Amino acid sequence: MDWELKRELKEQLAQETGYYRYPMGTRTPVALVYPNSYFVGMSNLGLHIVYELLNERDDVACERVFLPERKELKRYENTRTPLMSIENQTPLHDFPIIAFVLSFEMDYFNVMQMLALGKVRVKAAERTEKDPLVIAGGPCATFNPEPLSGVVDAFVIGEGEVIMPAFMDAWHEAQAQGMSRQEMLLHIAKVPGIYVPSLYEHQYDEAGHLTAIQALPGAPERVSRQWVQDLDAHPAHTVVITDNTEFNFYLIETARGCGRHCRFCMAGYCFRRPRNRSLGVITREVKAALKHKRRIGLMGAAISDYPEINELCREILGEGLSMSVASFRADSVTKELVDSLAQSGLKTLTMAPEAGSRRMRAVINKGIEEEHLFNAMELGLKAGIRNFRLYLMLGLPFEQEEDIDAIIDLANRLKDYMEEKGAKGTLTLSVNPFIPKPFTPFQWKPMADRKYVEHAFKRLTQELKKRKHIIVNVESPKEAYIQGVIARGGRRVGEALLLAHELGGSKAFKRAMKECGLSLAEELYRERKEQEVFPWDRLDMGFTREYLYAELEKAGGLKATIPCFDGCHRCGVC
Incomplete structure (x- = not known):
């Protein structure tokens, strides 16, 4: 045991306010694990929501666990000290329930690494009656759990x-009745x-394509997504206050x-229907935040859509606080919102047209036109x-070479407009490769060829670097294409993930795919058939695949x- 690591966790806790800490042995311990650093994880609102939800019960003590920083990782490995929680420095393997928050595909490698560091068997099939139950939630868990099955x-x-x-009620019932691990799994599956x-048993043809998913006796035929009908009943806000976060709001x-x-957009389908909290509830949360004297960070899919x-x-400003927003839409942004952000010290206004041409924005049904962008820029x-930032994607379905030209043209005209208005600021383009996601109309489409995307990135960079104060930031294609495989991957991709973990992590993923007999080209570039069986087909988001396919045709x-x-009753969720 590295006692220095334990001391550092205690010091980290001492720098926080708002955490829960219960005496050992008085409640069921649950490890809430974010598979990335404390700095990143403590900026995740979902983590705060679940942390408070569990700790407000009278039978649960929820403690947080994060991926150590690189230097600390080496110390855990060298001293064989098990990964520990923040609150009580409890070894991960001592928790009967380990709950991961899954927000990003690349964190899947960290999930396996953290289990290994916590002295927990990585493979679910190898866990015994004495081992923890490992669960996972969050966006990635909801739209396709199979790569980590x-x-x-x-x-x-x-x-x-x-x-x-x-879930917690069902788990406690299983414990009280002395159920075996398999009986407990059947019980919580209800x-x-x-x-x-x-x-659930997955069946494949000779080519390795999924042909059927068979529910075993006792398992529900389909698992329906559950969602909060009344958001006012569940206020969501920062719970633990710390300075060491990515977004210090x-x-x-x-x-x-x-x-x-x-x-x-997977979130637009897997988190339907859209729901707003009442102004009264949010106002009470703002007043509760006064004592912390921090900038308010408003979270939502598009803050400007809030009625x-x-x-x-x-x-917010009337209470003497400043504010920031997670996102807004250029077609619904108001002067008051922009003025409030400017008063709060915002230096860069971000817009997300996603595509440069009107045709491509019609393909993706973005609903934002150039006049919206110029209007939002004028307000700013x-x-x-x-300073202004544009979020854009390359490699979208139905994209053509001229759509790359349209991005260059749009960027130049927006910069012209800035200069006409006397603004000497910077226009930044954040450009990412498009990744098809489950439960979206584009789940059938191939990912664009990597050579095409790299060529498009190069063209954008070379053309726009000629212009002063235009910056092009591009996401690493290498990482994006790993995400592309994992996002729509099934259990065979899951086998490659496990092998990659054994071989050293994400850098070994390509090799692991090959050793598992899987083709990257097949996973990335194959157009899926209309009636193809998808790994996530036993999940029900509330709408049919026919609805999604009709959107693809549109x-x-x-x-x-x-x-x-x-x-509205078009998709079926309502």
Whole structure:
């Protein structure tokens, strides 16, 4: 045991306020694990929500565990000290329940690494009656749990506020009745929104394509996503205050879900329907944040879509606080919102057209036109904001070479406009390769060839570097293409993940794929058939695949889908 590591965790806890810490042995310990650093994990609002939800029960003591920084990792490995929690420095293997928060595919490698560091058997099939139950929730768990089906015992499909209380009740019932591990898995599988992968058998043809998913006796035929009907019943805000976070704000969630129907966006489908918190509830949370004297970070799919955003801005600034937003849409942004952000010290206004041409924005059903971008820029310039950022994607379905030219042209014209208005600031383009996601209309489409995307990145960079104060930032294609495999991967990709872990991590993934008899080209570039069986087909998001396929056909025909509205029954979620 490295006692210095234990002391450092105690010091980290001493720098926090708002944490829960219960005497050992008085409640069921649950490890809430974020498979990345403390700095990143403590900026995740979902972690705060579940942490408070569990600790407010009278039978659970939830403690947080994070991936150590690189220097600390070496010390854990060299001293064979098990990974420990922040609150009580409890070894990971001593928790009866280990709950991961899954937000990003690349963190899957960290999941396996953390289990190994915590002295927990990585493979679910090898765990015994004495081993912890490993569960996982979050966006990645909801839309496709299969790549980690060999590691995680049970997945939370949907929103934790609805599922976790029933899950904990079922787990305690299983303990009280002395159920075996297998009996317990069958028992918790009856909880709505809990998916136990070992209760489903995947069948393949000679080419290795998935042909059927068979539910074993006792398992539900389908697992339906669960979601909060009334957000006001579950206020969501920062719980533990610390200075050591990526976003050093007091986070408040204004809304959940999105009804804009952007065809590339998994969140827009897997978190329907769009729901807003009432202004009264958010205002109370703002007042509760006063004592912390921190900038308010408003969270939601598009803050500018919040119906009472102007009133909320006045409330925050009226209390003497400053604010920031997770995102806004250029077609719904208001002068009051932009002015409030400028008053709060915002230096860069971010817009997300996602594509440069009108045609491509029609393909993805973005709903934002150039006039919206120029209007948002004008609002920013008038408010004193001098820098702007555009989020864009390359390699979208139906994309053509001229769509790359359109990005270059749009960037130049936006920069011209900045200069015409006397702004000497910077225009930054953040460009990412498009990754097809499950439960979206583009789940059938191949990922664009990597050579094409690298060529497009090079063209953008070379053309726009000629212009002063335009910066092009591109995501690493290498990492994006690993994400592309994992996002739609099934259990065979899961086997490659496990092998990559044994071989050293993400850098060994390509080799592991090959050794498992899998082709990267097959996983990335193959167009899926309309009736193809997908690894996530036993999950029910509330809408049919026919609905999604109709949206794909509309994308090819450049046809728009209007946003969600009250009384709408198009997709089936409502």
